[in-house]
Amino acid sequence: MIFDCDGVLADTERDGHRVAFNATFEHVGVDLHWSEADYATKLQIAGGKERMASVLTPEFVAENHLPTDPGAQAEMIADWHRYKTARYTQMVADGALPPRPGITRIITAAQDAGWQLAVASTSAEPSVRAILTQAVGPRRAEAFDAVLAGDVVPAKKPAPDIYQLALERLGADRSRTLVIEDSRNGLLAATAAGLRCVLTVNGYTRDEPNDEAVLVVTSLGDPGGETTLVLANRGQARPDAFVTLADLRNCLE
Known part of the structure; x- marks a missing residue:
């Protein structure tokens, strides 16, 4: 099985991963918060890094002063995801899920x-x-x-x-x-x-x-x-x- x-x-999704994603966005200082409805749409994308990367439109990148180089963006997303995983894992350890x-x-x-x-x-x-x-x-x-x-x-x-x-x-x-x-x-x-x-x-x-x-x-x-x-x-x-x-x-x- x-x-x-x-x-x-x-x-885990609504009250675990979504919360950890939003904590990450706040931590890195980008203007983004996923509501429950927003996250329902993001769930159609498999993988946490992929969900994060989906927000990197030219407009979002410019508004938040993020790197435009694909390699630098990939490194940034990996950093974000490491922070998000640590936050989520702590939530699990605390018995929240x-x-x-x-x-x-x-x-x-x-x-x-x-x-x-x-x-x-x-x-x-x-x-x-x-x-x-x-x-x-x-x-x-x-x-x-x-x-x-x-x-x-x-x-x-x-x-x-x-x-x-x-x-x-x-x-x-x-x-x-x-x-x-x-x-x-x-x-x-x-x-x-x-x-x-x-x-x-x-x-x-x-x-x-x-x-x-x-x-x-x-x-x-x-x-x-x-x-x-x-x-x-x-x-x-x-x-x-x-x-x-x-x-x-x-x-x-």
């Missing part, structure tokens, strides 16, 4: 059952490892078979590259591998790699097209906690109040 990070392991319902339970059950597990994310690796550790603790996070993040592949989602790399690293059979994603970009990346995909949507992604997903739910849910609402089911799983490991296995049938 291969997990995306942001929006899957934790609901708890795991989504069902994540700790499913990862624990899957590891105990001998499943190979990986994370495949376009976020920076320190951010991903921080979220994973917050969700399942250091021992289980370190037991993951692969954590692929950031610029580990040149083409980011919706390109399938990161999932193809995950398959290679795991030595996994496509027909026996399931992806857990939250967005259309991730869904397209997974299915382009020939993988079945379960979507656990959030407020930013609930209304995106999902025809390629085998199962679409509001969350994995937890006994005694948030319950699962099934939005679409095109497979053999029959989840009730929460999604079980058996349900996810049935998504491969």
Whole structure:
């Protein structure tokens, strides 16, 4: 099983990454603040550095007295992104971004059952490892078979590259591998790699097209906690109040 990070392991985008981006813009002294609506648009761009670079129009560069040379701009964006990653990682360490319902339970059950597990994310690796550790603790996070993040592949989602790399690293059979994603970009990346995909949507992604997903739910849910609402089911799983490991296995049938 291969997990995306942001929006899957934790609901990180609105109150995590967006906040850290805005703190970075304030820190470097540029006149920019992303509202929730602004950030919904930026989420269509995979990768934090790429989202930052998307603001570098000639007008924005001139107004904020930024470098015009492409090389200098790339170095500047890398600096901004390092600061942003540090701010975000501190937020995770402070417990500001708890795991989504069902994540700790499913990862624990899957590891105990001998499943190979990986994370495949376009976020920076320190951010991903921080979220994973917050969700399942250091021992289980370190037991993951692969954590692929950031610029580990040149083409980011919706390109399938990161999932193809995950398959290679795991030595996994496509027909026996399931992806857990939250967005259309991730869904397209997974299915382009020939993988079945379960979507656990959030407020930013609930209304995106999902025809390629085998199962679409509001969350994995937890006994005694948030319950699962099934939005679409095109497979053999029959989840009730929460999604079980058996349900996810049935998504491969």
